Amino acid sequence: MALASRARALLPGARSWGAVLARVTAQRAMSHRVVVETDAAAGVAVMKFRNPPVNSLSLEMVTELVINLEKLENDKTVRGLIFTSESPGVFSSGLNLLDMYGRNPAHYAEYWKAVQELWLRLYQCPMVTVATINGACPAGGCLISMTCDYRVMADNPKYTIGLNETQLGIVAPFWFKDTLVNTIGYRASEISLQLGLLYPPAEALRVGIVDKVVPEDQVHSAALAVMAQWLAIPDHARQLTKAMLRKPTVDNLVRQRDADIQQFVSFISRDSIQKGLQMYLQMLKQKKA
Numbered sequence: 001m002a003l004a005s006r007a008r009a010l011l012p013g014a015r016s017w018g019a020v021l022a023r024v025t026a027q028r029a030m031s032h033r034v035v036v037e038t039d040a041a042a043g044v045a046v047m048k049f050r051n052p053p054v055n056s057l058s059l060e061m062v063t064e065l066v067i068n069l070e071k072l073e074n075d076k077t078v079r080g081l082i083f084t085s086e087s088p089g090v091f092s093s094g095l096n097l098l099d100m101y102g103r104n105p106a107h108y109a110e111y112w113k114a115v116q117e118l119w120l121r122l123y124q125c126p127m128v129t130v131a132t133i134n135g136a137c138p139a140g141g142c143l144i145s146m147t148c149d150y151r152v153m154a155d156n157p158k159y160t161i162g163l164n165e166t167q168l169g170i171v172a173p174f175w176f177k178d179t180l181v182n183t184i185g186y187r188a189s190e191i192s193l194q195l196g197l198l199y200p201p202a203e204a205l206r207v208g209i210v211d212k213v214v215p216e217d218q219v220h221s222a223a224l225a226v227m228a229q230w231l232a233i234p235d236h237a238r239q240l241t242k243a244m245l246r247k248p249t250v251d252n253l254v255r256q257r258d259a260d261i262q263q264f265v266s267f268i269s270r271d272s273i274q275k276g277l278q279m280y281l282q283m284l285k286q287k288k289a
């Protein structure tokens with residue numbers, strides 16, 4: 001299903017895209033997995049993840065993120081966007097395992113298309129984007145952070161960040177890998193991705209997967225200070241520079257979107273992969289117990 005149709009499916013009765021957006025805005029207080037607060041005078045919006053218990057990137061959450069991103073991109077008063085978790089402790093637990101386990105191929109394809117769409121929008125976002133990492137940030141959570149222009153992490157040794165897919169017995173797709181290589185370099189990515197490493201703050205800073213580590217109570221003020229520095233650069237110059245740097249990586253996915261969806265569906269549908277995900281979910285439950 002196309003994203004617009006999915007958005008309309010989430011909001012039945014809305015006849016047009018504009019109506020969908022209007023209703024998203026109107027209903028924000030009711031449902032929502034994403035909360036946007038805009039400081040019009042500063043030209044900065046804060047997008048807070050609110051998808052309890054662990055901000056997993058479910059199909060609904062991914063769809064809401066895309067809708068809100070598009071809306072902010074169309075709002076010319078907003079020049080900067082900060083991502084954070086409404087509840088410190090977990091920034092995002094990554095892709096929703098329940099969208100990748102025990103579902104049918106059509107669902108896997110729909111989910112993956114939405115995840116691709118989110119990455120494409122975030123990676124090419126014309127606004128200055130800053131991730132305020134105030135909690136655990138594995139896999140898809142790390143991917144979202146790495147699409148940002150700058151990452152500030154709270155200095156709490158309980159929080160870790162990285163692409164840990166191999167630890168789940170799954171493989172990060174090439175565009176996750178490309179984003180990591182663009183962030184920390186090739187050799188560090190070879191080690192990080194194969195071992196599925198999750199870095200606590202000091203190590204994350206050393207390897208370069210985050211740009212700044214600050215005491216937990218200063219994480220938002222630090223993000224605002226970084227934002228002010230980036231907003232001092234004229235938008236057109238910064239945007240063209242960002243687009244130039246990121247275009248080859250974006251084009252690489254755009255060229256093979258459908259093939260990537262097919263590969264994901266066939267990989268995730270394998271019995272061995274489903275079994276591995278089942279065991280991982282059980283392990284998470286046992287850890288809790």
Ligand SMILES: CCCCCCCCCCCCC/C=C/C(=O)SCCNC(=O)CCNC(=O)[C@H](O)C(C)(C)COP(=O)(O)OP(=O)(O)OC[C@H]1O[C@@H](n2cnc3c(N)ncnc32)[C@H](O)[C@@H]1OP(=O)(O)O
Binds near residue numbers: 096
């Ligand atoms: C030939 C090869 C070709 C290659 C082809 C490639 C194709 C592509 C292949 C597939 C690619 C997939 C890429 C995947 C990316 C991902 O993002 S996968 C998700 C990875 N995430 C994780 O590993 C994190 C798991 N979670 C945790 O470690 C912890 O939950 C936490 C985030 C550190 C928080 O801990 P805590 O606060 O203690 O909460 P918990 O008690 O652990 O969890 C609460 C409930 O939430 C459930 N849950 C946790 N994470 C997820 C999740 N990601 N999705 C869904 N649900 C999640 C957890 O099970 C608990 O549930 P209940 O027990 O029911 O309450």
